Amino acid sequence: MRTIMNIRLLSVVTLAILLGGCSSTLDHQLQSNDRLYDVSWSSAPTPIPVNEFFTLDIEVRHDGKLMTDGNLAVDAAMPHHNHGMNHVPDIQRTGPGRWHVRDMLFHMPGYWELYFDIEQEGVVHRSQESIEVD
Numbered sequence: 001m002r003t004i005m006n007i008r009l010l011s012v013v014t015l016a017i018l019l020g021g022c023s024s025t026l027d028h029q030l031q032s033n034d035r036l037y038d039v040s041w042s043s044a045p046t047p048i049p050v051n052e053f054f055t056l057d058i059e060v061r062h063d064g065k066l067m068t069d070g071n072l073a074v075d076a077a078m079p080h081h082n083h084g085m086n087h088v089p090d091i092q093r094t095g096p097g098r099w100h101v102r103d104m105l106f107h108m109p110g111y112w113e114l115y116f117d118i119e120q121e122g123v124v125h126r127s128q129e130s131i132e133v134d
């Protein structure tokens with residue numbers, strides 16, 4: 001009986017952690033270069049590993065509100081080496097202003113730039129973050 005209770009408790013705790021992970025742990029915040037959009041994101045795993053696939057969860061706001069129209073593209077590059085990623089990431093909209101990206105891969109250690117290109121009404125607004133991976 002006690003074992004069953006413990007398993008149930010563990011399930012509740014695990015569920016709480018999973019749900020919490022979906023909404024509240026976007027631990028990076030930045031603005032688009034034109035300062036019109038706010039981007040929050042997190043990676044799994046964190047920190048971003050070298051040569052291992054990782055995912056991103058992203059939230060985009062415009063005037064403080066989740067962006068309900070428009071599109072988001074995500075890319076990354078090593079500008080000092082003149083190359084990008086070897087894989088095309090898979091990006092899915094998961095809700096208003098929210099996206100989940102799979103198949104991100106930083107195949108080399110060093111300096112990367114991560115690009116979030118927000119497209120709205122035919123204009124692309126870039127947000128970018130500098131990341132050192134080792």
Ligand SMILES: [Cu+2]
Pocket residue numbers: 078081083108110
């Ligand atoms: Cu490189």
